[in-house]
Structure formats: C-alpha cells, structure tokens
Amino acid sequence: MASLPNGHTAKKLDIVVVGGGLVGSLEALYLAKRGHRVRLYEYREDIRETPQARGRSINLALSIRGRRALKDVGLEQHMIENHGIPMVGRMIHKLDGTTYAIPYDARTNQCIYSVGRNYLNGMLLKESENYENVERYFNHKLIEANLKKGSLTFTKTDTKEEVKVNADLVIGADGAFSAVRKAMMKQPLFDYSQKYIEHGYLELCIPSNANGGFQMPANYLHIWPRGTFMMIALPNQDCSWTVTLFMPFTNFKKLDSKEKLLQFFEKYFPDSIPLIGKKKLIEDFFSGSPSPLVSVKCRPYNVDDKALIIGDAAHAVVPFYGQGMNAGFEDCTLLDQLMQKYKDDLPRVLEEFSDTRWKDTYAISDLAMYNYVEMRDLVTRPSYRIRKAFDDLIFWAFPNFWVPLYNSVTFTTMPYSKCVENRRWQNKVLFSVIVAFMIFTMFGLFYVRN
Ligand SMILES: Cc1cc2nc3c(=O)[nH]c(=O)nc-3n(C[C@H](O)[C@H](O)[C@H](O)COP(=O)(O)OP(=O)(O)OC[C@H]3O[C@@H](n4cnc5c(N)ncnc54)[C@H](O)[C@@H]3O)c2cc1C
Structure with a gap:
C-alpha cells in the first residue's frame, strides 16, 4: 500500500x-x-x-x-x-535473410x-x-x-x-x-x-513457435531496413513479436491484393514470411489500415x-x-x-x-x-558503421567525455537539447581530426617524394 x-x-x-x-x-x-x-x-x-x-x-x-x-x-x-x-541492440535483417547485430552499448551492455x-x-x-x-x-x-x-x-x-x-x-x-x-x-x-509525415504504419504479428518460444533471438529490436521504408519487430511476453511496417501511404495503397502483398514480402522481407505465415500475413494486413504519424x-x-x-x-x-x-x-x-x-x-x-x-x-x-x-537507410551504410565504431571506441576510452548520441538520449537523463549539442561538438572534433589527418598524410607523401 x-x-x-x-x-x-x-x-x-x-x-x-x-x-x-x-x-x-x-x-x-x-x-x-x-x-x-x-x-x-x-x-x-x-x-x-x-x-x-x-x-x-x-x-x-x-x-x-x-x-x-x-x-x-x-x-x-x-x-x-x-x-x-x-533488447541489447538492433538485429539487422538483410535482403538475403541473413542477420547481424549492432549492440546499443558494447561497453556496458545497457539495454532498452x-x-x-x-x-x-x-x-x-x-x-x-x-x-x-x-x-x-x-x-x-x-x-x-x-x-x-x-x-x-x-x-x-x-x-x-x-x-x-x-x-x-x-x-x-x-x-x-x-x-x-x-x-x-x-x-x-x-x-x-503539426506535421504529418508521408509514411504510415501497420502492425503485424509473428506468433510464438510450436513450443511456445520465440521464433527469433529475443533480446533485440529487429529491423528490416529497406531504404525508403522499413519493418521492425519488438518481442512480447507471450513470445510473439509485434511487427510494424513503416512505409509511404502511396506504397501501402499499391498493395491492394493478396498476390501483390506476397510478391512485395517475397522481394523485400523474404525471411519474415515463414515467421509470420502467409495466411496470417494476408489476414492481418488486410484487416487493418495504415495509421498516420x-x-x-x-x-x-x-x-x-x-x-x-x-x-x-x-x-x-x-x-x-x-x-x-x-x-x-x-x-x-x-x-x-x-x-x-x-x-x-x-x-x-x-x-x-x-x-x-x-x-x-x-x-x-x-x-x-x-x-x-538512420533506421530505414543509414544503418546499412558503411559510413554509419565506421562512425559508430569510432563513437564506440572513444566512448570506451573516455566514457565520461564522449557519450554517443543514441546512448545519451537512451541511457542518460541528459536534457535532449544537450544531447544534440554534444553531437554537434563531437562532429566538429571528428571533422577536424579527419582534416588534420588528410593534411598530415599529404605533407608526408610530399616529403617522401621529394
Ligand atoms: C507506432 C508507435 C510506436 C511507439 N513506440 C514508442 C516506443 O517504443 N517508446 C516510447 O517511448 N514511445 C513510443 N511511442 C509513443 C507513445 O505511444 C506515446 O508517446 C505515448 O502513448 C503518449 O502517452 P500520452 O499518455 O501522452 O498519450 P496517449 O497514450 O495518447 O493517451 C492519451 C489518453 O487521453 C485520452 N483522451 C483523449 N482525448 C480525450 C478527451 N477529450 N477527454 C478525455 N480523455 C481523452 C485517450 O483516450 C488516451 O487514453 C510510439 C507511438 C507509436 C504511434
């Protein structure tokens, strides 16, 4: 009481x-x-x-x-x-169905x-x-x-x-x-x-497996990033997954038949079809309509x-x-x-x-x-992964000095505006280091040649 x-x-x-x-x-x-x-x-x-x-x-x-x-x-x-x-990190699902994990906080394993x-x-x-x-x-x-x-x-x-x-x-x-x-x-x-974005969302479901367990590794936020749209999945207590498809409304509109829906999933999210099940995918997709954001x-x-x-x-x-x-x-x-x-x-x-x-x-x-x-597109790019590796390394070496943006927003109570300011000066530092490195390399090459 x-x-x-x-x-x-x-x-x-x-x-x-x-x-x-x-x-x-x-x-x-x-x-x-x-x-x-x-x-x-x-x-x-x-x-x-x-x-x-x-x-x-x-x-x-x-x-x-x-x-x-x-x-x-x-x-x-x-x-x-x-x-x-x-959920200790993002689990990225590639087009070919293979996956890889990107931890949120490799240093201290913090999770959401x-x-x-x-x-x-x-x-x-x-x-x-x-x-x-x-x-x-x-x-x-x-x-x-x-x-x-x-x-x-x-x-x-x-x-x-x-x-x-x-x-x-x-x-x-x-x-x-x-x-x-x-x-x-x-x-x-x-x-x-107020601003409505051009994308809406629709929720689907991956049920638990025959033994009542999870069909995918449970402790991740799963993402299928596809550039201009994406699908994500978060685990539920009953070992099912709530799957959310975020996509432009115009794309949703085009999926107006079972065949088109299945073709779309076979093209972009093939590994999710056996997890959701074709019948359930069709039922769930057509029983709702995308919601605005x-x-x-x-x-x-x-x-x-x-x-x-x-x-x-x-x-x-x-x-x-x-x-x-x-x-x-x-x-x-x-x-x-x-x-x-x-x-x-x-x-x-x-x-x-x-x-x-x-x-x-x-x-x-x-x-x-x-x-x-970042979620639907940048995560798949090498530049994102290089930047994240830099951030993680410096964070690991100087945890009180260099807190990466995602970590400051998600794992600290630093005011959000301060998180953004932090990111700005971190960008400036990294930019200066890269420029200094390039100048140093150019001078080095010039010196070696002459
Ligand atoms: C797809 C999606 C995913 C999300 N994922 C996350 C997430 O992972 N993490 C996160 O932190 N946030 C997430 N959010 C955001 C989160 O859902 C909202 O920020 C949160 O629900 C806000 O809570 P609220 O109580 O302010 O508003 P609401 O949850 O909207 O509650 C408002 C309440 O007011 C009542 N109400 C409305 N009008 C009246 C009225 N005239 N008289 C009396 N009562 C009224 C409603 O019935 C409702 O119960 C997500 C949102 C969406 C859409």
Whole structure:
C-alpha cells in the first residue's frame, strides 16, 4: 500500500488530470504521492477491462527516462523484472535473410526494454487505487474547457450526460489530439505547428513457435531496413513479436491484393514470411489500415497557474527514437521536481516548466525525425558503421567525455537539447581530426617524394 506524503504543501490542491493513458496515469501517481486530490478523467473504458486492440503500438521501448519515473512511483523493478524484455541492440535483417547485430552499448551492455502498452497502463491505474486521494472516471470525454477558470465539461460516453468540474489545476495528458491543447490555442501568443509525415504504419504479428518460444533471438529490436521504408519487430511476453511496417501511404495503397502483398514480402522481407505465415500475413494486413504519424510542437505549455499540458498533448513525436512515452514520463518527473523545489507554488512551477521544457521536446522531436532515416537507410551504410565504431571506441576510452548520441538520449537523463549539442561538438572534433589527418598524410607523401 503506497503511503501518503508528509506535508509538502500548506494547502493540498484539487487537480484534474484529463487523459488516463500512460502519461496521465503516471502523473496521477506523482500528484497523489504529494498528497493532492487527483481526479483522473479518461475518454475510453478502463483499459484493464477492455484492452486496446489495434491502432496504437502494442508494445513500446522503455528506456532510462521512463524507468526513472517508474522508479519514483515504486514500479520500475516490477516492470523491468517481470514484464520487460531486454533488447541489447538492433538485429539487422538483410535482403538475403541473413542477420547481424549492432549492440546499443558494447561497453556496458545497457539495454532498452520492450513493454506492453496495455499492461503498463493497467499497472499504473491499478497502483492509483492504492491512493485514497485519486478518483478515476472512465468513459468521460472532455468537450469544453475554460482554462483560465479551471472549469471543464465532460460528456459521459455511455449516458451522454454532461458533467461540469472545477479544479485548482487542470493537467492535459490527453494525447496527440488533445482537447486541452485545443482550448489553449485560443490563448494569445500560443505557438503551434503539426506535421504529418508521408509514411504510415501497420502492425503485424509473428506468433510464438510450436513450443511456445520465440521464433527469433529475443533480446533485440529487429529491423528490416529497406531504404525508403522499413519493418521492425519488438518481442512480447507471450513470445510473439509485434511487427510494424513503416512505409509511404502511396506504397501501402499499391498493395491492394493478396498476390501483390506476397510478391512485395517475397522481394523485400523474404525471411519474415515463414515467421509470420502467409495466411496470417494476408489476414492481418488486410484487416487493418495504415495509421498516420503526427509530430506536434507547441508552447507555452501552461495557461497562468491554472492549466498545463504534458506528454503527447504537449509534444507528440514520431516513434523512431522510441522516446515519445519516455519523454512524457520525463515531463512528470520534471514537474514533480519543480513542485518539490517551489513547494507546490503553481505560478512558479508552471512558468518554469513551460520556459525550460520546450527546448528539449523540440530537440527530441527533430531527433525522432532524423532517426527514421538512420533506421530505414543509414544503418546499412558503411559510413554509419565506421562512425559508430569510432563513437564506440572513444566512448570506451573516455566514457565520461564522449557519450554517443543514441546512448545519451537512451541511457542518460541528459536534457535532449544537450544531447544534440554534444553531437554537434563531437562532429566538429571528428571533422577536424579527419582534416588534420588528410593534411598530415599529404605533407608526408610530399616529403617522401621529394
Ligand atoms: C507506432 C508507435 C510506436 C511507439 N513506440 C514508442 C516506443 O517504443 N517508446 C516510447 O517511448 N514511445 C513510443 N511511442 C509513443 C507513445 O505511444 C506515446 O508517446 C505515448 O502513448 C503518449 O502517452 P500520452 O499518455 O501522452 O498519450 P496517449 O497514450 O495518447 O493517451 C492519451 C489518453 O487521453 C485520452 N483522451 C483523449 N482525448 C480525450 C478527451 N477529450 N477527454 C478525455 N480523455 C481523452 C485517450 O483516450 C488516451 O487514453 C510510439 C507511438 C507509436 C504511434
């Protein structure tokens, strides 16, 4: 049973969290630990009773930022030890079906974990039941918000009844198409941009083998990089794999018959056909349609001391760095740290969160876009492998001085913007070394000849 805190504030706040997805459920726990009254309103049914089917990723890569947040609310160990499958690197599948591994961290073998979305979300909600100061309302859709006043109107999705609610603070964790953010957009000086990429994704499945085991080496994130598109697979607890095909919508459209689909897979992913099974491939492919991927940047994240957006509501990113949820969880950690620093004084907490966080979320948004190119194309190029070998070597020799980009994003809590700055100076150093080497070689040759 989780314990209530011991008086962080003189006045306990009445806080409404909109969205009981991954980030909203975690935020409710952080706030509950601080002793505030939390009301969590979620559009859908309780995910523990009606698990989500298709349309959202079934599993996710959990890395250090997400782990730190789970640790804060006492759930990291359970998640990692009982429901996380370690992935120590990328397993690249070549066109001819042969594979090779690229470890994430050859020096200290750090790994990321494949975790089930439904399980993680359910676990966070279940944990909130241990706090008397958390109330959960499912089937409640936010339809209207006056954020300056902290007043919200929900519709009950079953009875269509309207419910009006007031709060000291409204936290919008209602995802990429956030209704809270929509209300914020009416505020002057609110910057907003969104971008749909031309690629969509569709989920398939590699089932477990006849003995109930994994059909591929389990502790890797498998990638079939094919230049302008790719397929990836993450392991599940039941020894199946969630396979995600990322591809331009125009390519998806062309695969409009069984024959074309099989020809396409035989050409680009031949080794995956016996793993998925022809029948299942056809069934799964044609029973769904590709989902779009959107990236959202906006700021500020607050309206006075009354409202704040976090998670995808504040910064939806494309999924290629495996950081969307991790960044959302990090929002909760940073918010908690500020609440601790300013003793829950909301004007100061919300202002500092808004002023500082956007640089890092913009940075991870850009990095996520870049990583799609790396995963689907660059990983197969010699230049990528040479650079990675350099990075790994220098990292091995000077671990505190030279942390490669992927490692800093995934295995440290260095602010994302700092990870990008690091990469910039590392590029400059490497460029200078190469130029110096070339000049030295030219002079050497000149000297030897004369
Ligand atoms: C294909 C794919 C793969 C991904 N892989 C990874 C990964 O490996 N690692 C990683 O870190 N991230 C990954 N992500 C990103 C991750 O899924 C998101 O960043 C994360 O789900 C964001 O959580 P959230 O709680 O902010 O939003 P959501 O998960 O979208 O939750 C928002 C909640 O708000 C509710 N809601 C919406 N509107 C309303 C309303 N009007 N009223 C009340 N409630 C409402 C919704 O029902 C939902 O439950 C991936 C995303 C995709 C699409």
